Amino acid sequence: MRVTIHFIVNxxxxxxxxxxxxxxxSRYFPKSNYSTCIKKTEYAGHAIxxxxxxxxxxxxxxxxxxxxxTISEVASCLLNTSVVLGILPMGSGNGLASNLKIPKNKKKGLNIIKNQNITSIDTGSINGSPFFSNSGVGFDAHVISDYEENKARQLFSYVQSSFRTLKNYHYNNVVELTYDGTTEFISPFLLFVSNSNEMGYKMSLTPRASLQDGLLDLIIVPQLSYFKLLFFTILFLFKKHHWLKEVKFRQVKSLLIKSDDNTILKAQKDGESFILKGSxxxxxxxxxxxKVCIP
Structure with a gap:
């Protein structure tokens, strides 16, 4: 019986x-054993x-x-099914693929899919919408919003967006944060929730996160002085942000974030802006x- 494999290309x-x-x-999946199909996306959301x-x-x-x-759109349709996700990373950041040790080399990637070494991974949910790498509220969401306005999608553009956002970022909203039976009121610079240990471009806020531990890694960065914000950004670029004593790390199964004054917060998931409908x-x-194919 031939195995049916479809490729969704952005x-x-x-x-x-x-x-x-x-x-x-066809070189990797001959017609004698496989039925293959290549489809190309034409607009945002088409992969779904x-x-x-x-x-x-x-x-x-x-x-x-x-x-x-693209991976997020495809994977969102495969949750809780027997259909397996394969990944050929062709993006700029490729955070999830990098976490799963899937290389950008197409031939190596196709070989991974052919070998069908399949594992199951955790996924996250934000207001019922799935995410696979990370989600966040605050600074990172503002950076993503700025980054999406750039035509050049590369690491330098991301760094530019980070410093541009840092310069203009003013966040004074108080939120009620509840997790593990604990409730605290903070004015956060950043609330970042990660399922994987990489955001893309080999950068990470949560290097100890795992796709298979049944937990989300939460990093809480409170409102800081401009000097400390700049210091935090520089430390982050060198993967040393844990040096800042104000930064807190938690592992949770769920959390609730509520704006104290019902302001609709800016959020992101998997490196793209996520529009919230409430506070x-x-x-x-x-x-x-x-289920996903891994090396």
Whole structure:
């Protein structure tokens, strides 16, 4: 019986002009043993529609070929199913792929999919919407918002957005933060929740996070002076942000964030802006509900 594998390609992920040659695919997946199909996305959210159609068409493995946004769209359709996620990283940051040790080299990536070494990983949920790498409220969400306005999607653009946001960032909202039976009121610079140990570009706020521990890693950074904010940003770029004594790390299964004055907070998930419909944010872990091909 032939294995049905579908490839969802985002042509404009990362630096753009992404291609997946049918000849290359057939070299690894000959028609005698496999049924393959390559689909290209044409607009934001198109990967979701294509993935749902591929599931209806009987695909057993659906390969997301793009960046974290494309992977997130495809993976969101595969939760709690027997359909396996494959990844060919073609984006700029490629945080989830890097965490899973999946290389950018297409041939090596196709070989990983062919070997079908399958594991189950945890996923996160923010107000019912799934995320796979991380989600956050505060500074990181503002950085993402600025970054999305840039046409050049590369590390230098991200650094530029970080310093530009740092210069203009004024956050005085008080939030009620509840986790593990603890409630505290803080004015946060950053509330960052991570399922994986990498954000992309080899950068990490939560280096000890695991995709298979049934926990989310929470980092809490309170409102700081401008000097300490600058210091925190520099430490983060060198993976030394834990040196700042004000920074707190927690591992949780769920948390609740509520704006004290009902302000709608700015949030991000998996490196893209996430539009909230209210001032209440519920974030939780969903253990081992996604099957994925790994090396």
């Amino acid at each position: 042509p404009i992920s990362g630096k753009g002009k992404n291609e997946l040659s049918p000849d290359l695919v 529609a294509l993935t749902k159609t591929s599931i209806e068409e009987g695909a057993k493995i659906i390969v997301a070929c793009g960046g974290d946004g 209440r944010i519920e974030i939780s872990i969903r253990p081992e509900n996604l």
